[in-house]
Amino acid sequence: MPRLKNLARKPAVQQAVGWSFARYLDLVRRTNRFTIEPADAYARLGPMQPFIGAMWHGQHFMAPYLRRPEDRAASLVSRSSDGELNAIALHHLGIRAIRGSGARGRDQRLKGGSSALRAMLRALSDGENMFLTADIPKIARHCGTGIVLLGRMSGRPIVPVAVATSRRREFRSWDRASLGLPFGRGAMVVGEAVAVPPDADEGVLEEKRLAVERELDRVNERAFALVGRSDPGAGLRDRPSSDATAEDPGETGP
Numbered sequence: 001m002p003r004l005k006n007l008a009r010k011p012a013v014q015q016a017v018g019w020s021f022a023r024y025l026d027l028v029r030r031t032n033r034f035t036i037e038p039a040d041a042y043a044r045l046g047p048m049q050p051f052i053g054a055m056w057h058g059q060h061f062m063a064p065y066l067r068r069p070e071d072r073a074a075s076l077v078s079r080s081s082d083g084e085l086n087a088i089a090l091h092h093l094g095i096r097a098i099r100g101s102g103a104r105g106r107d108q109r110l111k112g113g114s115s116a117l118r119a120m121l122r123a124l125s126d127g128e129n130m131f132l133t134a135d136i137p138k139i140a141r142h143c144g145t146g147i148v149l150l151g152r153m154s155g156r157p158i159v160p161v162a163v164a165t166s167r168r169r170e171f172r173s174w175d176r177a178s179l180g181l182p183f184g185r186g187a188m189v190v191g192e193a194v195a196v197p198p199d200a201d202e203g204v205l206e207e208k209r210l211a212v213e214r215e216l217d218r219v220n221e222r223a224f225a226l227v228g229r230s231d232p233g234a235g236l237r238d239r240p241s242s243d244a245t246a247e248d249p250g251e252t253g254p
Helices: 002-008 011-031 041-048 081-092 114-125 146-154 202-226
Strands: 033-037 052-055 073-077 096-099 129-133 158-165 168-170 178-180 185-190 250-252
Touching (some): 011 081, 033 041, 033 202, 041 185, 052 146, 073 081, 073 114, 081 096, 096 114, 129 146, 146 158, 146 202, 158 178, 158 202
Parallel strands (some): 033 185, 052 129, 052 158, 073 129
Antiparallel strands (some): 158 185, 168 178
């Protein structure tokens, strides 16, 4: 095991795995028949760009499907070794990675949070759409304040999004992550934008935080309904985080 772990840390191996994962996501995108809701989603999003795309943890494998080739985008990615693989895969999918993560139970958006916040503000200022998970690390489906603070500081709208496929592999992780499988049906749902005023006080920030939370719940429920499935993460907000433990994944489909 130590030898295997050391091998996995080698840059050449990480590059190969990240590239392979990106190609796999391409395969899933090409072989699933995707529905987009609303039908004019991209026409609506156009005037909002650059926007802040919000998703729940567990959706991070699927979110790249929302990006069109002509869209410039960046995504917040953890500094962990798994995050390194995600960052490489995102690069091959045309999405720039900004490294940083929140600590358990807090919404720093980094272990050294302010540098990630500055990088995200620069990305939005430069015209890149910014995608990040809204919930606090290890506390599933609870929207943190980080994303609404980013909305307030940048002046850019927060757009909740969700992607689901009828055939997928589900993981019994704390966030109930899922990974799409080829040859099924898919749905991409874009929610109503949430704007955060630049002078928002704590009361308004809480109101907007709850608005993002509710809309993320709605778009996730709708995306899974469109492919005839139920959201595996529904109800996680009401469970202790210790209930979600990493185990062998299960497959759903066809």
